[in-house]
Amino acid sequence: MYAILLAVGIHHREMIQRKSINYERILNVEINKTNELISKLVPHHMISVVKSEKRHTDEFEDLTLLYTDLDGFHQFNEAIANPREVVFFISRLFSRFD
Numbered sequence: 001m002y003a004i005l006l007a008v009g010i011h012h013r014e015m016i017q018r019k020s021i022n023y024e025r026i027l028n029v030e031i032n033k034t035n036e037l038i039s040k041l042v043p044h045h046m047i048s049v050v051k052s053e054k055r056h057t058d059e060f061e062d063l064t065l066l067y068t069d070l071d072g073f074h075q076f077n078e079a080i081a082n083p084r085e086v087v088f089f090i091s092r093l094f095s096r097f098d
Contacts, residue, residue, distance in 0.1 A: 066097055
């Protein structure tokens with residue numbers, strides 16, 4: 001009887017360890033995905049600042065913020081194959097506003 005209880009206990013402990021290892025693997029995959037996404041969205045020089053969770057602000061002497069909703073932009077964006085053309089269009093458009 002003692003041998004059966006010991007075997008069940010060992011099996012239970014091993015299953016808990018396997019779950020823990022699997023959770024760590026899943027967590028590492030998600031951390032890697034997050035890091036990859038951050039590296040695509042944030043300028044290279046800011047990645048260490050974002051990862052260290054320090055607050056960082058840039059100071060600009062002359063700055064204009066414009067929030068807008070461009071009607072039909074989604075369809076326009078899908079119709080243009082080259083993303084550079086979209087950026088160029090937006091740059092010209094906002095330059096006219098400015």
